[in-house]
Amino acid sequence: MSAERIAVCPGSFDPITLGHVDIIRRSLRFADRVLVAVAYSATHVKSGMFGVDERVEMIRETFAGEPRVQAVSFQGLLVDFAKAQGADMVVRGLRAVSDFEYEFQMALMNRRLWDGMETVFLAPDLEHSYLSSSLVRQIAALKGDVSPFVPQNVLRRLNERFGGAS
Numbered sequence: 001m002s003a004e005r006i007a008v009c010p011g012s013f014d015p016i017t018l019g020h021v022d023i024i025r026r027s028l029r030f031a032d033r034v035l036v037a038v039a040y041s042a043t044h045v046k047s048g049m050f051g052v053d054e055r056v057e058m059i060r061e062t063f064a065g066e067p068r069v070q071a072v073s074f075q076g077l078l079v080d081f082a083k084a085q086g087a088d089m090v091v092r093g094l095r096a097v098s099d100f101e102y103e104f105q106m107a108l109m110n111r112r113l114w115d116g117m118e119t120v121f122l123a124p125d126l127e128h129s130y131l132s133s134s135l136v137r138q139i140a141a142l143k144g145d146v147s148p149f150v151p152q153n154v155l156r157r158l159n160e161r162f163g164g165a166s
Contacts, residue, residue, distance in 0.1 A: 007031035007120070008080055013038050013055050014048040015154045016062055017136055023093040024069060026122060033068050035085055040075040049137050051158070061153040063105035079114040084157035090119045095129050 007027050011128065013020060015035070020036075027034045038055045040044065050058070059071035074081040088090050094102050100121075107119035124131075131149055140146050140158040147155055 004032045004086070004091065005030065006033045006035065006085060007089040007091045008035045008078065008082050008085065008087045010037040010039055010074075012041070012048060013059060014050055014052065014148060015136060015158065016059050017131050017133055017149055017154075018035050018104070018151065019034055019093065019095075019124050019126070019131040019149075020133075021062060021151060022089065022125050022128055023060050023122050025066075027091045027120075028066075028068055030120070031089065033070065034091070036063075036069060036071045037078075037085060038071065038073045039078075039079060040073060041070070051086070054157075058151075058154050058157065062151045077113065077158050078087060079110050082117060083114065086102075087097065088118060090117065092121055093124050094121050095124055100165070159163045 002070045007030075007033060009024050009027060011020070016123050024034055024036055030058070036059050038050055038052050038059070042080050048055070056073050063069040063071070078090065082090065092098055092107075103119075103121065110117045110119065136158075139149075140162050144160055146158060151160065
């Protein structure tokens with residue numbers, strides 16, 4: 001194993017929010033590099049608002065000034081992706097107790113699939129504790145102001161899609 005600590009922050013990021021940005025930036029306190037991994041998921045029936053490639057592009061734009069953050073897409077099992085990337089740590093944000101049950105189950109299953117995988121849970125900044133991509137999508141679709149919740153590059157794309165105010 002290399003001396004470089006690589007963390008994977010997986011998710012759908014549809015779209016990336018300031019809550020995600022907070023968790024990813026704070027991950028750099030204990031990881032040398034963070035791979036923001038957008039999942040192509042065969043287990044999700046619904047299609048996303050933004051395509052996977054567009055989500056990866058938005059993440060790259062958001063972190064353009066931070067070379068230690070890389071946005072990538074992946075298919076298949078997270079543990080297989082992490083191993084292939086030389087990562088042994090998953091970072092997940094927990095907004096509420098309801099998130100914990102699912103995330104805890106996933107962390108245990110990932111460790112069972114590969115005992116070299118550790119999961120780190122981070123509590124969000126209080127300012128972002130209620131924030132989710134699905135809420136942002138709903139507000140944007142109804143032409144509400146999502147500027148307090150997303151990076152500027154994401155706001156532009158949402159406004160283009162829904163005709164909201166810039």
